[in-house]
Amino acid sequence: MNRALITAAALLIAVFTSTSASAGAFPGGVYSWRLPAGAENVRFAKKPVMIVNGTALVGLGLSQAVGKADLTYTVNGEEQTHTFAVSGKSYTEQHLEIANRAMVNPPAETLERISEESRRQRRLYASFAQTPDALVEGEAAGFMQPLQGIITSLFGHRRFFNGQPRRPHSGLDIAAETGTPVASAGAGVVTLADDLYFNGNTVFVDHGQGLVTMYCHLSETTVGVGDRVEQGDIIGLVGATGRVTGAHLHWTVSLNGNRVDPPTFLITLNAALAVAE
Numbered sequence: 190m191n192r193a194l195i196t197a198a199a200l201l202i203a204v205f206t207s208t209s210a211s212a213g214a215f216p217g218g219v220y221s222w223r224l225p226a227g228a229e230n231v232r233f234a235k236k237p238v239m240i241v242n243g244t245a246l247v248g249l250g251l252s253q254a255v256g257k258a259d260l261t262y263t264v265n266g267e268e269q270t271h272t273f274a275v276s277g278k279s280y281t282e283q284h285l286e287i288a289n290r291a292m293v294n295p296p297a298e299t300l301e302r303i304s305e306e307s308r309r310q311r312r313l314y315a316s317f318a319q320t321p322d323a324l325v326e327g328e329a330a331g332f333m334q335p336l337q338g339i340i341t342s343l344f345g346h347r348r349f350f351n352g353q354p355r356r357p358h359s360g361l362d363i364a365a366e367t368g369t370p371v372a373s374a375g376a377g378v379v380t381l382a383d384d385l386y387f388n389g390n391t392v393f394v395d396h397g398q399g400l401v402t403m404y405c406h407l408s409e410t411t412v413g414v415g416d417r418v419e420q421g422d423i424i425g426l427v428g429a430t431g432r433v434t435g436a437h438l439h440w441t442v443s444l445n446g447n448r449v450d451p452p453t454f455l456i457t458l459n460a461a462l463a464v465a466e
């Protein structure tokens with residue numbers, strides 16, 4: 190066996206011996222763990238976590254420390270701790286030029302609006318509502334990418350706008366022509382449909398159990414707060430509103446209050462749904 194093959198074999202062994210449960214355990218990832226019998230009150234950082242078919246799905250924020258992390262739960266009223274390993278992940282830099290300078294250094298009179306919008310979004314992300322049955326049962330169960338198109342920016346990029354460092358990219362950017370329909374990734378309830386400073390025309394869908402998705406820069410929103418949506422229902426049209434370099438959808442997935450990598454969440458949720466109880 191040549192050296193490259195040996196390396197490839199060693200990598201494969203490493204992949205299969207590290208339990209499938211820890212594959213997504215990195216900052217910005219999703220840790221999944223099959224719960225022991227009778228486990229209740231499963232919490233991460235004191236917040237309840239999503240449970241699908243007896244598997245806990247735990248969103249890890251980009252600021253999550255690498256190393257050991259704990260889930261707490263109870264069995265017959267007794268407190269238990271499950272410790273798991275969070276591995277490091279290096280995200281690349283992305284430099285963008287924004288022609289509208291007010292989107293990079295907002296004028297003073299907009300700062301209050303921006304911080305109010307930021308508080309409002311954090312409140313929506315902190316929700317822990319009931320899961321609509323349609324997310325976990327039936328033909329349209331599970332989760333899908335809301336728009337097909339060219340991925341122009343990955344989750345986690347360390348970002349610079351006109352050379353100035355800003356927060357890391359908290360979603361996935363999918364480019365498509367203005368007016369292309371955007372679907373809800375899964376069943377849920379619309380909790381925001383509004384024009385926000387940086388995000389432009391934006392829709393939030395609350396899918397229950399701490400799972401919330403956000404769709405930004407829409408040319409138009411086609412739903413209102415309180416609307417119940419199923420997977421695939423159109424919630425708006427692609428646009429270039431807010432802080433953008435061109436027409437695209439910015440799609441955020443948030444789990445237990447943490448923004449996570451959308452493709453990692455897609456894979457993890459659909460794997461949990463495929464497990465027979």
Ligand SMILES: [Zn+2]
Nearest residue numbers: 360361362439
């Ligand atoms: Zn984006």
